[in-house]
Amino acid sequence: MATMLDYQTERATWCPGCGDFGVLNAMQKACVNLGLEPEQVVVVSGIGCSGKMSQHFGGYGLHSLHGRSIPTAQAVKLANKDLVVFAAGGDGDGFGIGMGHFIHAMRRNVDITYIVMDNHIYGLTTGQASPTSDVGSKTKTSPQGTVEQPILPLQLALAQNCGFVAQGFSGNVKQLVNLIEKAIQHKGFSFVNVFSPCVTFNKVNTYDFYKAHLVDLDQDPDYDPHDRVAALRRVAEANNLVTGLIYEDPDRPSFEESLPGYPDDAIVSRDWTLRQEDYDAIL
Ligand code: SF4
Numbered sequence: 001m002a003t004m005l006d007y008q009t010e011r012a013t014w015c016p017g018c019g020d021f022g023v024l025n026a027m028q029k030a031c032v033n034l035g036l037e038p039e040q041v042v043v044v045s046g047i048g049c050s051g052k053m054s055q056h057f058g059g060y061g062l063h064s065l066h067g068r069s070i071p072t073a074q075a076v077k078l079a080n081k082d083l084v085v086f087a088a089g090g091d092g093d094g095f096g097i098g099m100g101h102f103i104h105a106m107r108r109n110v111d112i113t114y115i116v117m118d119n120h121i122y123g124l125t126t127g128q129a130s131p132t133s134d135v136g137s138k139t140k141t142s143p144q145g146t147v148e149q150p151i152l153p154l155q156l157a158l159a160q161n162c163g164f165v166a167q168g169f170s171g172n173v174k175q176l177v178n179l180i181e182k183a184i185q186h187k188g189f190s191f192v193n194v195f196s197p198c199v200t201f202n203k204v205n206t207y208d209f210y211k212a213h214l215v216d217l218d219q220d221p222d223y224d225p226h227d228r229v230a231a232l233r234r235v236a237e238a239n240n241l242v243t244g245l246i247y248e249d250p251d252r253p254s255f256e257e258s259l260p261g262y263p264d265d266a267i268v269s270r271d272w273t274l275r276q277e278d279y280d281a282i283l
């Protein structure tokens with residue numbers, strides 16, 4: 001049985017206090033709790049500080065291109081359906097250059113878990129406005145304050161009928177572990193947006209800010225995460241400052257379940273067989 005130690009790699013290179021530590025911790029703990037061995041799990045990351053997730057997580061890792069973690073992760077999953085596959089990235093990576101992939105992944109519904117470390121800034125490139133920066137955010141690229149409206153990830157996912165939508169916070173790892181466990185267990189594309197503070201370049205969206213403003217829907221007995229329209233209303237009313245399981249449709253069939261002949265007769269399976277033979281030949 002794997003332990004947290006089995007999921008450790010080298011010392012993480014994020015700034016001390018970066019929210020991404022909490023996300024890494026939660027992903028590791030969720031895998032341990034579900035009894036997964038590191039060799040069963042693949043993390044595919046994009047580019048940015050969050051892109052280091054594939055190196056710091058002690059399973060298989062694939063550091064892909066900017067905004068391309070989702071298509072790469074989908075390919076990994078379809079090639080080997082027995083793997084648990086994460087796509088991981090940031091708000092710039094996923095909601096900027098990678099936005100097209102996000103939308104199509106929600107309609108395609110391949111069984112992967114997409115974790116976004118949303119810090120409302122480009123951290124790796126030292127503090128430019130990102131697609132989720134709030135209006136008025138003063139950054140290196142918006143010294144007078146951002147004038148563009150931010151992307152609203154939860155509302156976007158709900159509007160697109162994503163089968164699993166959750167939001168966590170790096171400052172509440174216990175809840176995040178639970179959300180990631182549920183996301184892995186959901187059959188189909190699961191989206192977990194995480195408020196993951198950039199302590200170096202974002203002095204507004206801080207741990208204290210989120211602690212003061214977040215509403216935990218998991219603790220609300222009247223909230224029904226199976227009512228998509230009510231979820232949309234609640235998220236909008238709270239200005240997206242909610243955590244918890246926002247919405248799940250457990251009955252929506254995944255891409256794999258919907259694709260005729262998958263995995264035995266589907267093209268993706270034949271490709272995998274060829275690659276496996278090549279691999280065996282090398283050995
Ligand atoms: Fe984290 Fe920001 Fe440092 Fe990047 S720059 S490692 S996002 S705190």
Ligand code: MG
Nearest residue numbers: 090091092121
């Ligand atoms: Mg970012």
